[in-house]
Amino acid sequence: MSSSQNTQSLAEPRARGVFTACVLSNDPLCPKHYRIRLGMKNFPPSHPGQFVNIQCTGCRGRGVCDHADAQALTWSQTPRPRHPTGPETIGRIPLLRRPFSLAGRRDMTDGTVELDILYRVVGPGTNWLCQRKTGDEIDLLGPLGNGFAIREDKPLAAVIGGGTGIGPMIYLAESLSSAGRDVKAFAGARTVSALPLTEEQKGFFEITTDDGSLGQAGMVHEAFAQWLERDRTAEMVVYACGPEPMMKAVADICTPSGIECQLAMERHMACGMGVCQGCAIKVKTDEPPGWMFKLVCKDGPVFDAGELVWE
Amino acid sequence: MIDLSVDIAGVKLANPLMTASGTCGYADEYADFVDLSGLGAFVTKSITPAPRPGNDYPRIVETRAGLLNAIGLANIGLEAFCAEKIPLLERLGVPVFVNVAGASIAEYVSVIERLDDIEVVSGVELNISCPNVAEGGIQFGTDREQVAKITAAARKACRNKILIVKLSPNVTDITAPARAAVESGADALSLVNTFSAMVIDIETRKPVLANRTGGLSGPAIRPIAVYMVHRVWTEVAKDAGVPIIGMGGLQSTRDAIEFLLAGATGLAVGTATFVNPACLTEIRDGIAEYLEAHNHSSITEIIGTVR
Numbered sequence: 259m260s261s262s263q264n265t266q267s268l269a270e271p272r273a274r275g276v277f278t279a280c281v282l283s284n285d286p287l288c289p290k291h292y293r294i295r296l297g298m299k300n301f302p303p304s305h306p307g308q309f310v311n312i313q314c315t316g317c318r319g320r321g322v323c324d325h326a327d328a329q330a331l332t333w334s335q336t337p338r339p340r341h342p343t344g345p346e347t348i349g350r351i352p353l354l355r356r357p358f359s360l361a362g363r364r365d366m367t368d369g370t371v372e373l374d375i376l377y378r379v380v381g382p383g384t385n386w387l388c389q390r391k392t393g394d395e396i397d398l399l400g401p402l403g404n405g406f407a408i409r410e411d412k413p414l415a416a417v418i419g420g421g422t423g424i425g426p427m428i429y430l431a432e433s434l435s436s437a438g439r440d441v442k443a444f445a446g447a448r449t450v451s452a453l454p455l456t457e458e459q460k461g462f463f464e465i466t467t468d469d470g471s472l473g474q475a476g477m478v479h480e481a482f483a484q485w486l487e488r489d490r491t492a493e494m495v496v497y498a499c500g501p502e503p504m505m506k507a508v509a510d511i512c513t514p515s516g517i518e519c520q521l522a523m524e525r526h527m528a529c530g531m532g533v534c535q536g537c538a539i540k541v542k543t544d545e546p547p548g549w550m551f552k553l554v555c556k557d558g559p560v561f562d563a564g565e566l567v568w569e
Numbered sequence: 570m571i572d573l574s575v576d577i578a579g580v581k582l583a584n585p586l587m588t589a590s591g592t593c594g595y596a597d598e599y600a601d602f603v604d605l606s607g608l609g610a611f612v613t614k615s616i617t618p619a620p621r622p623g624n625d626y627p628r629i630v631e632t633r634a635g636l637l638n639a640i641g642l643a644n645i646g647l648e649a650f651c652a653e654k655i656p657l658l659e660r661l662g663v664p665v666f667v668n669v670a671g672a673s674i675a676e677y678v679s680v681i682e683r684l685d686d687i688e689v690v691s692g693v694e695l696n697i698s699c700p701n702v703a704e705g706g707i708q709f710g711t712d713r714e715q716v717a718k719i720t721a722a723a724r725k726a727c728r729n730k731i732l733i734v735k736l737s738p739n740v741t742d743i744t745a746p747a748r749a750a751v752e753s754g755a756d757a758l759s760l761v762n763t764f765s766a767m768v769i770d771i772e773t774r775k776p777v778l779a780n781r782t783g784g785l786s787g788p789a790i791r792p793i794a795v796y797m798v799h800r801v802w803t804e805v806a807k808d809a810g811v812p813i814i815g816m817g818g819l820q821s822t823r824d825a826i827e828f829l830l831a832g833a834t835g836l837a838v839g840t841a842t843f844v845n846p847a848c849l850t851e852i853r854d855g856i857a858e859y860l861e862a863h864n865h866s867s868i869t870e871i872i873g874t875v876r
Binding site: 354533 | 624627842
C-alpha cells in the first residue's frame with residue numbers, strides 16, 4: 259500500500275451491509291440516463307466516490323433466487339438500448355449485483371437516508387432498474403470502496419465529470435460546497451440529450467458537449483485545461499470520473515503541473531467486496547516489475563492519478 | 570433439534586456449509602456481511618509457494634446464469650498467508666481447509682509440508698483443477714495417472730491433516746480421476762471445479778477475457794455438478810467410505826438438498842456469495858427446516874438417498 263496515502267478517505271473503515279431501500283422516484287434525466295432516489299430507514303456513513311451493489315432481480319428469500327420475475331424478462335417501453343458488443347442481454351436475468359456510484363445523499367432529521375443513483379440503461383441489470391416504480395423495494399449492499407480524499411490544505415477543488423461519471427461528481431460537489439469549500443465543476447457529454455443533469459444542476463456545472471449542442475463545444479478536459487490556464491488561483495485538488503480516455507487526459511494535464519488528481523476508476527466486478535479479484539487494476543510500484551495489481555472495489559475506486567499504469 | 574453435523578473424514582463439522590475456494594478470500598473480506606462462525610468449515614483461496622499477481626484484466630464476465638472467471642490464482646503466497654491470515658482464521662472458530670496449488674508436484678508438497686504443522690488447519694484441499702493457469706492446475710486433474718501421482722505425493726506430505734482432492738469436471742468420465750484420487754489416498758473429494766469456457770466479443774472478434782478462456786461457475790453448471798456428484802458417490806465414494814464436498818452453482822436451500830440427495834456430505838457455495846454472502850447461513854437454516862418438515866432428525870439420513 260505504498261502509495262495509498264492520497265486515496266485514503268478521511269473516515270475510518272466503517273459499517274457496511276445489505277439493506278432494503280424503497281424507490282422514492284425513478285425518472286429519466288435524458289433519453290439515456292435515469293436518476294433513482296432511494297429511501298432507507300438507515301444507512302452507514304458514506305462518502306462521495308463510494309458505491310453500492312444492487313441486486314437487479316426482484317426476488318427475495320433464502321439464498322440467491324434464480325426464478326424469473328416477469329418484469330425482468332421484458333424490456334421497458336423506453337427506447338431499447340443498442341448494445342451490439344456487450345454480453346447477451348435480452349431476456350436475461352442478471353446473476354450478479356451491479357455496482358453504482360452514489361450520486362447524492364441526504365440525511366433526514368428522523369434518521370432516514372435518501373440516496374441518489376444516476377445510471378445509464380445498458381443491459382439487463384439497468385433495464386430492470388429503470389422499470390422500478392415508486393414504492394418498489396430494492397436490495398442494496400454497501401457502502402463499498404473508498405471515497406475521494408478531502409484536502410483540508412487545498413482551498414480550491416476542481417470537479418470533472420464525463421457522461422455517467424457525472425454522478426459521483428454531483429455528490430462530491432454538493433459535499434464540498436456544503437462544507438464551505440471553493441468548487442469549480444465541469445460536466446461533459448457527447449450531446450445535450452446525453453447529459454445526465456437536472457436543470458438546477460446544470461447551473462452549477464461548466465458544461466461541454468462534443469457537438470456543441472449545450473455549453474462549450476469540445477471535450478470536458480479541454481474546458482478544464484483552458485480554465486486552469488486562465489483562472490487557476492490557488493493550491494488545488496482535481497477530482498474526476500468518466501470514460502477512461504477522459505480521465506487519462508485530465509491526469510496528463512495535472513501530473514506535469516504537480517496538481518494532485520484523484521480519479522474514480524471503473525472495472526467489471528463480481529462481488530464489490532474484495533473477494534472475487536475480478537476488478538484488477540495496475541498500479542506502479544518501486545519493486546520489479548514496476549507494477550502490481552490492486553482491486554478497484556477494495557483499494558479504489560478512487561486512485562491517485564500518479565499511481566495508475568495506463569494501458 | 571435437528572442435527573446438521575457431518576463428518577468429513579474425521580473432521581467434525583457443525584453443519585455441511587462451507588465456502589468454495591477462491592470465492593471467499595481469507596475470511597476477513599466477508600466479516601461485515603455474514604457470521605462465518607456459523608459455517609461448517611472455511612475453505613481458503615488457493616495458496617501457492619510464492620505470491621501470484623494473477624491474470625490481466627478483464628478477468629471476469631457474466632454469462633447467462635453463470636460467471637466466467639480467469640483470475641489466475643492471484644494470492645499472497647505461502648509465507649504471507651501463514652504470517653497474516655492464519656491468525657485471522659484462528660479466530661473464526663470453525664475448521665479451516667486450505668486450498669493448495671502449484672506449478673509442480675514439488676511446489677504442492679512444499680506448501681502442504683508447511684501447513685501440516687499449523688494447528689488451525691484441519692485439512693488440505695488439493696487444487697488440481699484450476700483451468701486458468703499456464704502450469705499446474707488442471708493439467709494434474711484431467712489425467713488419471715497424474716491425479717494418482719500428485720495425490721500420492723500429497724498424501725505423503727500431509728501427515729496430520731485430512732487430504733481433500735478437488736476434481737476438475739473437464740473430463741469425459743468423472744469417475745476415473747475420482748477413483749485415482751481415492752486409490753492414492755484422498756480422504757475426501759471436492760467436486761466440481763469450474764468448466765473451461767469462452768465468451769467472444771463479436772465486434773472485436775476477440776475473447777472477452779484477457780486469458781482468452783476461463784472457468785464457468787454459477788447456476789448454469791449446477792445440474793452437471795449434481796450429476797457428477799451422484800456418479801462419483803454411487804460408483805466410487807460410497808463403497809470407499811470417502812465423503813464428497815459438493816459444489817457448482819449451489820445458491821439456495823433447494824439446491825443444497827439436491828446435492829445432499831445426490832450423495833454430497835459437505836456443501837460449498839461460491840458464486841452465490843458474491844451476490845449475498847449471508848446465503849451460506851441462510852441455506853444452513855433452510856436445510857434444518859426442510860429436514861424438520863420431512864420428519865428427519867439428522868442430515869445424514871438423507872445423504873445419497875435419491876431414489
